[in-house]
Amino acid sequence: MAARKTTKKPNVSADELKAYYKDMLLIRRFEEKAGQLYGMGLIGGFCHLYIGQEAVVVGLEAAAEEGDKRITSYRDHGHMLACGMDPNGVMAELTGREGGYSKGKGGSMHMFSKEKHFYGGHGIVAAQVPLGAGLAFADKYKGNGRVTFTYFGDGAANQGQVYETFNMAALWDLPCIFVIENNQYAMGTSQQRSTSSEEIYERGRAFGIPGEAVDGMDVLAVKAAGETRRAHCRSGKGPYILEIKTYRYRGHSMSDPAKYRTREEVQKMRNERDPIEQVRELLLTGKHATEDDLKAIDKEIKAVVNESAEFAKTAQSLPSKSSGLTSTPEGETDMATEILMPALSPTMEEGTLAKWLVKEGDTVKSGDIMAEIETDKATMEFEAVDEGVDRQDPDR
Ligand SMILES: Cc1ncc(C[n+]2csc(CCOP(=O)(O)OP(=O)(O)O)c2C)c(N)n1
Numbered sequence: 001m002a003a004r005k006t007t008k009k010p011n012v013s014a015d016e017l018k019a020y021y022k023d024m025l026l027i028r029r030f031e032e033k034a035g036q037l038y039g040m041g042l043i044g045g046f047c048h049l050y051i052g053q054e055a056v057v058v059g060l061e062a063a064a065e066e067g068d069k070r071i072t073s074y075r076d077h078g079h080m081l082a083c084g085m086d087p088n089g090v091m092a093e094l095t096g097r098e099g100g101y102s103k104g105k106g107g108s109m110h111m112f113s114k115e116k117h118f119y120g121g122h123g124i125v126a127a128q129v130p131l132g133a134g135l136a137f138a139d140k141y142k143g144n145g146r147v148t149f150t151y152f153g154d155g156a157a158n159q160g161q162v163y164e165t166f167n168m169a170a171l172w173d174l175p176c177i178f179v180i181e182n183n184q185y186a187m188g189t190s191q192q193r194s195t196s197s198e199e200i201y202e203r204g205r206a207f208g209i210p211g212e213a214v215d216g217m218d219v220l221a222v223k224a225a226g227e228t229r230r231a232h233c234r235s236g237k238g239p240y241i242l243e244i245k246t247y248r249y250r251g252h253s254m255s256d257p258a259k260y261r262t263r264e265e266v267q268k269m270r271n272e273r274d275p276i277e278q279v280r281e282l283l284l285t286g287k288h289a290t291e292d293d294l295k296a297i298d299k300e301i302k303a304v305v306n307e308s309a310e311f312a313k314t315a316q317s318l319p320s321k322s323s324g325l326t327s328t329p330e331g332e333t334d335m336a337t338e339i340l341m342p343a344l345s346p347t348m349e350e351g352t353l354a355k356w357l358v359k360e361g362d363t364v365k366s367g368d369i370m371a372e373i374e375t376d377k378a379t380m381e382f383e384a385v386d387e388g389v390d391r392q393d394p395d396r
């Protein structure tokens with residue numbers, strides 16, 4: 001049984017690198033837009049963003065082959081986009097529209113695509129793990145050589161049904177890669193506080209399932225591990241555990257002010273380990289792309305995401321409440337974007353502006369924290385939804 005860390009990186013072409021850059025950027029921009037629509041009251045219910053974790057799903061999708069299956073938790077928008085589901089259909093589902101993947105009745109956590117072999121979107125922690133083994137069982141039974149990618153979190157890895165599943169998957173040599181997306185937190189609980197052993201990939205040892213840890217901020221490392229372990233499963237050797245060490249930049253869900261960790265911790269990860277920036281660097285230093293090429297890709301991705309948001313808004317517009325905060329792209333005063341207080345629950349609609357974290361006139365980037373609002377339930381943070389100049393209008 002092998003239980004070790006991988007550092008191997010594949011040789012990769014410029015086209016492949018560009019494809020990963022694009023795929024990760026699509027997820028990042030899509031999620032930022034989803035956060036923005038949530039803040040505007042256009043998305044209801046829970047919404048768990050995947051920002052920071054993009055390399056996990058993009059790397060594994062690069063290793064997957066036609067007909068392979070995937071199943072995951074509620075933090076699922078990235079998985080849908082990476083396996084080729086239509087951004088318009090995903091965004092429209094978030095806003096509860098007829099054109100959404102579940103006709104607007106499933107929302108963020110409940111979307112499926114038989115065509116793309118995406119089996120959800122599951123809100124009950126770890127519930128997708130036995131289902132993933134079931135999908136793999138079906139493929140083994142049919143003898144079609146397909147592999148199932150069963151994703152779950154570090155928190156879910158402490159659930160009993162995961163180990164019942166490991167037992168059966170090992171017993172029947174199921175072609176299943178158990179992908180533990182270890183983003184270091186389960187809601188507000190850090191891995192150190194919730195998990196007895198640091199190396200979750202070793203948890204298959206009792207069942208004879210090998211595992212390894214992978215750097216989840218490095219899309220090439222993820223792809224390499226995915227390819228090798230897919231071949232393991234395909235060759236009839238049974239399941240494999242990939243613990244992919246990653247990080248989520250946002251709170252657990254849109255209503256989480258993330259007070260259990262410092263802003264510096266998040267910022268350090270963003271500055272030093274960002275998966276998209278790493279590929280950007282490889283593209284530029286390897287002279288595979290120029291700054292202008294990358295700007296053109298950015299523009300293309302923004303257009304796709306803006307179109308999905310337009311599509312998601314066209315069926316009908318929902319009422320939204322203004323907080324009076326605006327962010328204006330530099331030099332374009334006719335394009336102010338209102339930033340609206342995200343609802344924490346159906347009864348939490350009011351709050352007090354506790355403090356501004358930027359000054360009037362400051363330039364902000366998408367994702368920067370701009371202000372804190374105190375409500376009777378929690379302290380909320382406002383994030384900039386686009387790049388621009390902060391305008392604080394007290395009369396609104
Ligand atoms: C059976 C069950 N228990 C508790 C919850 C509440 N809950 C939702 S997400 C979550 C944390 C899961 O964390 P993790 O598996 O690390 O996934 P992440 O959110 O980090 O992607 C909990 C406890 C739930 N949805 N289902």
Ligand SMILES: [Mg+2]
Nearest residue numbers: 153154185186
């Ligand atoms: Mg987690």
